[in-house]
Amino acid sequence: MVMGLDRVEARTSDSPMSRSPQPLSLLLLLASLAGCAREPGRTSAVERTGPPEVAVASPPARPVAQLGPLAPPAELTLLPPEAHLVRIALALHGTRPTAAALAAVRADPEALGRIVDGYLDDPEFGAVIRDMWNEVLLLRVEANRYKLPLLGPLADRGGDAAYMSAVPEEPLRLIEYVAVNDRPFSEIVTADHAIASEMAIDAWGATPMPPDPGAKLPAGWQKVAWDSGQPMAGILSSGALWLRHPSNGTNNHRGQAELIAESLLCSGFLGRDVPLFNNIDLSDEDAVKSALTTNESCVSCHQTLDPLASHLFGFVRMAPGGIRKSYDGDRCVKERGLCYPLSEYRPQVANSYRKKTGREPNFFGLPSTDLRTLATQIAADPRFSMCSARRFYAYFMQVDLDDIPDATATALQDAFIAGELRVKPLVKAIVMSDDFRAVGAREGSPAAALVGRKTTRPEQLERLIADLTGFLWHAAPGKAGKAGKADKADQFGEVPLMQTDRFGYRAMAGGVDGFQITEPSFAYSPTRMLVLQTLAAEAAAYVVEQDFVAAKPQRRLLQTIDAPYTAEPAVRAQIAALYERVLAETVRPDGPEVDAAHALFLQGLAGGPRRAWTLLLTALLQDPRIAFH
């Protein structure tokens, strides 16, 4: 079967279609990203943003490339259009579709494209991009060795939680910015700026750059250039990235080069075996240098790894312990070396590779001189577009990179290039494809291992529950009585429990901790179930309490009934409405699903109507339709 790619029509483009990335423009847009739970300074209540409504008079729909299916149509079982929309809504927006969106798709399945465009243009999509690339770059890690001490200008800014959302997040913010503003994705490395928070600026030192007219930035973040003198090359210039992936001692930045090769080109070195070192004295630097250039087994990796690493010698390790030693309370003793803002890049040592490895910078044999030329080479390398496209597909499909069939990968790359490396058309192609829409495949089909239910990730669960109920699962573990005596009351701040691991449940719920757990889990475990059940109970209690003190139009879920009323018809009608809203499942008030739910309601009624609704909502919020999509 030929896996074809229909030609993508250019939406508004002055540049001809070609199979190579177009020269990059530096036109920037500012995008405001209204609050998600991680935003600094968010108001206390979850605003009912809701999913975007379908526009009445809307611009032309974003084009969508048709990916060739994984298997012949007869082998795939596809979701009906509304169920497809429900899956897309959770994947791109973390919410249920609105009733209007469902009605639109019910009336005309072709309406799905515009709805997807709306999700892609919504700020929540930016959060999805950050979540995705965190799984690649592993930045949201709480281990102390990868965190800057909260001293000096970083002190009293809201504790660890505030730090985590403001400093390590910075490279992800650039990636998000590029994606949501329809910039060519290669700008994640070629951009001459970063997107930094005030705390990141205080930590690393940066000079704000004027925003481009019309461009929007998330509140609290701005376009900057770093002050340490590093060539500006997108995330490659980020101190936060290299803090998380430091180079120690004799590593000579090879680990950092590996990160670049693996995350951006899918051409890492660590999957290969190192040879036996039996005859090499690794403590002899000259012997090592010689082996890396003469020993065939060593040369096979190091002839490309070391020149790649040579671009990074200007970055010096910012050891958190060293920073801590430099501070007396909040006062930094400059003679001790490491004061904020840090100088993570030292131009005077950028050429020290000459002494250490003797390898001039180059990019897989192609000439390169510094981070900027490296970035250009990366952007031009076909592996970049292929790798990025595969990563987006793997993320949304919840499959391993290596399991993506070659034909699919090629089609993805074609779509990505045809869309001028813009993320939104690629993601649209993925979520609109039969691959994503398939709920099952015939046994024995090559697609069987790739399609099916998607597991709701911890961050998706957090968003979905927050959208449905208004509940934010946060805790203050540093307060007296709950954590150990050694913990300072304000050290941790207010902790979002689905985004952290020290006190939270992220890894327990299948997420990555960025240190030892570097791949998400999509299988359910007993502890993951406990997390889901507890979140469901907390959120249920919250929304029942909140809804029954609010007027019906302002309520989130219990919109048709008042607390004292337990008459069966009204209860059944409300239950049916809850199925629609919470589970995106249409049921009859007199149907078997509501029969079972009503029986559960009655079980809780012994404790009063509020308890009954809480019990029922606890069940619905841990339903398979919440756990999976």
Added chain:
Amino acid sequence: MSLHRRHFLFGAAAGLGALAVPKVSRAADGPRFLLIVFAQGAWDVTHCLDPKRAPACDVPEGAVTAYPNGVRVLTSAARPSVRGFFDAHAGRCAVVNGLWIGSVAHNPARIRMLTGTRSERNPDIGAIFAATTAEQRPQLALPYVDLGGGAYAGPLASVMGRVGSTNQLVTLIDRSKAFRAGPRAPGSRFAPDQGERDALNRFVAARAEAAAKAPGSAALAGYRGSLDRAESLRRDPQLLGMEVGRTTTLAQQGALAVELFRGGVSCAAFLDTRLDWDTHDDIADQGRSHEQLFAELTQIAGKLDAAGLLERTTVAVLSEFGRTPKLNDQAQPGKDHWPVTSALLFGGGVRPGTYGATDDSLGALPVRMDDGTQADSGQLLRFDNFTAGLLEFMGVSSKRWISNVEPFHGPFA
């Protein structure tokens, strides 16, 4: 403890009279257990398990203590717990040297050592053993418990649970121990009584079973199974008694693992030593970590023995790779990464002795896969040979997860 570059005390097998009478280790009848102890960061095997001499290696002070069953380890007055451990347990210990990992990067090597493969998406030996055991013992609520953080369950996640780095699992099963709600999540908590919980679980189970009939619902099997296991976890006294909010030491993890084994909750556990092994500088930290490790292993062995589980529990003490034979040139010298390591096994019927081999410079030597003796006609003992052998020893076929690999039999009787 100082490390002298060219100083090595090579003692004879001294003090045999001080040793306990060696016990033959054999697996007892009854359910078996697996305890994985992971020394994250990479230990220096010359500090204990694979003694070497200068000048080929830079080694700490100490003397080789040789036990009648062939176990040879470096001991020192500066690290009495090491000697204490082996004096008590050498008769049930197997040391495997010359384990070739083929990587000097922490995470990839860790994955190799634990899963026998190169992918984090594959289950580790604990998960595989637990999944197989759970088929025979379906009453296990949490067949594989991750107490140390970082176990890999892959598609077998339904048999594994993580307790969290500060035991926050307890906050889920006992809401009175939950962390204080943040100001943005006010409101009363809902704690269903047992009748309500039973009704809740029946309802959700029915929903899961109905959903499982639809195509593409293989994942729901794990969801459904986890529902029952989660309920069992809520009632487990060992878990309810965990202290929340503190990172647990190895000994504390071990004590809890033993209780979970004894209580019929788990059959496999993953523990982390919580020690600093990645000694690129200050090699003295290796000595301190070894001392602490063996002190805590002694405690764990004692707990297992007191529970009557020592002969049925295989304890595998592993690390992702080793450290270079020679010190580096750091201001406070340490050792860098080395793709060959050792493993320590005790209990559960392992055949005592030393297996595998390295040369004087810690290079891996070819060995026979059947008995682990050095032979030029043998082959390199790789991580996958070792993990396959351990799985086979635990009564689990390794072929499904570690394919095309000859299991190493050496210490596995």
